[in-house]
Amino acid sequence: MLQAISLSKHYQSHVALDNLNLEVKAGEIFCLLGQNGAGKTTTINLFLGFTAASSGKALINNKEVRSGSAETRKHIAYIPEVVMLYGQLTALENLDYFSMLAGFSYDKESLSSFLSQCGLQESAHYKPLSGFSKGMRQKVGIAIALAKNAAVILMDEPTSGLDPKATDEFTELVKALGLQGKSILMATHDIFNAVNIGTHIGIMRQGKLIHTLKATDINANDLQKLYLETI
Numbered sequence: 324m325l326q327a328i329s330l331s332k333h334y335q336s337h338v339a340l341d342n343l344n345l346e347v348k349a350g351e352i353f354c355l356l357g358q359n360g361a362g363k364t365t366t367i368n369l370f371l372g373f374t375a376a377s378s379g380k381a382l383i384n385n386k387e388v389r390s391g392s393a394e395t396r397k398h399i400a401y402i403p404e405v406v407m408l409y410g411q412l413t414a415l416e417n418l419d420y421f422s423m424l425a426g427f428s429y430d431k432e433s434l435s436s437f438l439s440q441c442g443l444q445e446s447a448h449y450k451p452l453s454g455f456s457k458g459m460r461q462k463v464g465i466a467i468a469l470a471k472n473a474a475v476i477l478m479d480e481p482t483s484g485l486d487p488k489a490t491d492e493f494t495e496l497v498k499a500l501g502l503q504g505k506s507i508l509m510a511t512h513d514i515f516n517a518v519n520i521g522t523h524i525g526i527m528r529q530g531k532l533i534h535t536l537k538a539t540d541i542n543a544n545d546l547q548k549l550y551l552e553t554i
């Protein structure tokens with residue numbers, strides 16, 4: 324589970340995140356919408372411990388995130404806009420390496436099976452990442468999340484720049500992770516995808532979470548209207 328309690332981040336006098344209260348339970352996919360600079364990445368970075376909170380708390384499985392500490396990060400998988408892995412290593416080698424960093428050791432069949440579950444063709448398992456498309460990299464990123472057995476998955480605009488088919492495949496994978504009981508927080512600019520993928524949707528403006536909605540309570544057209552009225 325992922326929780327923010329009165330979480331704020333200031334850069335000198337600038338308020339990047341203002342008193343965020345948020346809970347993403349197991350099996351929930353929370354999509355954060357908001358204009359550039361609304362505070363989405365700041366929120367994700369606070370949960371990752373990449374930056375320290377000015378006040379309030381970020382909790383992962385009820386443990387407070389400490390900036391720079393690996394204690395809570397081991398429960399998290401992070402999928403940024405472009406999954407940065409080792410280009411000279413194969414998909415299998417990358418997965419093996421990142422699983423080991425998280426304390427897991429798998430045989431080749433198991434590693435291959437994680438990649439296949441994420442829709443990566445077997446012929447690609449043994450190819451270096453340098454030749455992978457963005458969509459293929461995102462699949463390896465999800466495979467790492469599976470292999471790490473991460474309870475929490477944080478995603479920052481993971482479908483930006485993906486073609487419709489790759490977006491659709493990615494969406495199905497993320498929904499399956501939700502059904503497996505992961506807590507997922509995803510920052511996105513894609514309103515249609517947020518309704519399609521999310522169980523919950525938040526709209527941020529100038530560091531504040533203004534609206535929180537259940538995805539079943541709104542369609543894409545109404546969400547777009549509300550979004551435009553809010554920002």
Ligand SMILES: Nc1ncnc2c1ncn2[C@@H]1O[C@H](COP(=O)(O)OP(=O)(O)OP(=O)(O)O)[C@@H](O)[C@H]1O
Binds near residue numbers: 337361364
């Ligand atoms: N290291 C930093 N130093 C100063 N200000 C920062 C820093 N990081 C972020 N900010 C500011 O905090 C605010 C929130 O930024 P953030 O990156 O969280 O927005 P965002 O919603 O993720 O935007 P985008 O959609 O463009 O990724 C912005 O005004 C940004 O300029």
